[in-house]
Amino acid sequence: MSDLKHTPLEGAHQALGARLVAFAGWNMPVQYTSIIDEHTAVRSKCGIFDISHMGQFLVSGPTAEAWLNRMFTNNIAKLTPGQGQYSLMLNESGGVIDDLIAYRTSENDYFLVVNASMIDEDFFWMASHQDVECSLRNESDLWAGMAIQGPLAAEIFTKVCPGETLPPRNGIVTTADGSIVCRTGYTGEDGFEFFCANEAAVSYWGKFLAAGAAPCGLGARDTLRLEMGYPLNGNDLSPERSPIEAGLGFFCDLEKGGFIGCETLVRQKADGPSVKLTALQYSDKGPPPRAHYPVAAVTGKVIGELASGALSPSLMTGIGMAYLPAEFSKLGTSLQIDVRGRLFPATVVKKPFYKK
Amino acid sequence: MNTPTDLRYCPSHEWVRLEGDTATVGISDHAQEELTDVVFVELPAVGRTVDAGDPTAVVESVKAASDIYAPIGGDVVEVNPDVEADPSLVNTDPYGKGWIFKLRVKNAADVSGLMDAAAYQAHIS
Structure with missing residues (x-):
């Protein structure tokens, strides 16, 4: 403690x-x-x-834009001063190290907000991949x-x-x-x-x-x-899963000239990912679904487990997300969530779960 | 904190009301306050035989699932369908409409081995 x-x-x-x-x-x-x-x-x-608890990094210098574009999936060159974007930092095999928001505060200055659990690891990864002269400061x-x-x-x-x-x-x-x-x-x-x-x-x-x-x-x-179907790093994002599998392809610019992990994403996008982070909602009432509860097909065969799950206070029903084989991720697919050995019917739905 | 003096209590925060050989079981006011927002109650099957300390029901809040243990041994003779339909009864009326299950007890004298209200108050303070 x-x-x-x-x-x-x-x-x-x-x-x-x-x-x-x-x-x-x-x-x-x-x-x-x-x-x-x-x-x-x-x-x-x-x-x-x-x-x-969240982390703040400051990156500055005329070379910062090109460097951050090699470190992150989204295209930072699209930001004008005063704008920010959701982005991801990947390992060499395309797995997620962290998701973050990158803001351009002036032509050559960037403010990054990263997850609390990842501050040290993110900073180490960035510092060890810094191949240009620019300033990187951890101000967390x-x-x-x-x-x-x-x-x-x-x-x-x-x-x-x-x-x-x-x-x-x-x-x-x-x-x-x-x-x-x-x-x-x-x-x-x-x-x-x-x-x-x-x-x-x-x-x-x-x-x-x-x-x-x-x-x-x-x-x-x-x-x-x-x-809202927003991912939580550590639950829904991990070094073994890519943003394409997580359904975050929108935040990955595969045309911008490459970034760490890009090759995997290009391949997955061309072939279609074999697993997808899939949104599930209970068909009826049931106990709150929680992370790691098994997800089964209608046949009873276990096909994955919940990455996140909760009782939705707005919908008053169980919702969750799970990495499932692509054939089970189609909208409307009937599945089951195993809660302490009892199976509760659920349906694949579109994100977000909650709409205004 | 409400701790009725006519009930007996377990360290794991169940209460017991003994009437003849039937023991009604629920969770204490302190427990419901700790759990907050009860959103689901999983009831045992009627007819199931349980020993003291057996996980017998589950009470779930948004954040966590908590086992409810049988305070004493017996057979489940009745469960409360109202808490299944409206789990918030466990929060609003833990000693009344929020009861969870009833046991036909093997040995009614076992109840006197549980904590009285004063001992339970000391246990949670």
């Missing part, structure tokens, strides 16, 4: 009565009141999540972060940051006090991610709460992202 890292907001979480759990090496709030209530707050009004310990998500997020931003303008979707701006605002999130709702100096975190957290954002934990964060 002593090895756990602590965000600057930990005291604020404790004061709110949050349950804290170890997540990716950090002591993080999993819920304050109820996962369902927090989930609903984000879908109907606005919630705020502590995302101080300097930044606190909050995700403000929900239909009222823009209104709350105006209350807390008067005089500042929220960037357009996927955009990034720096405020007068040096905070960074990104119009991105992991919930499927409008909202923004707000990064500030550690020292300013408690004050901003209090202001966002006072403006109407409900504190939300990792539990709701997981159900919200799963309802």
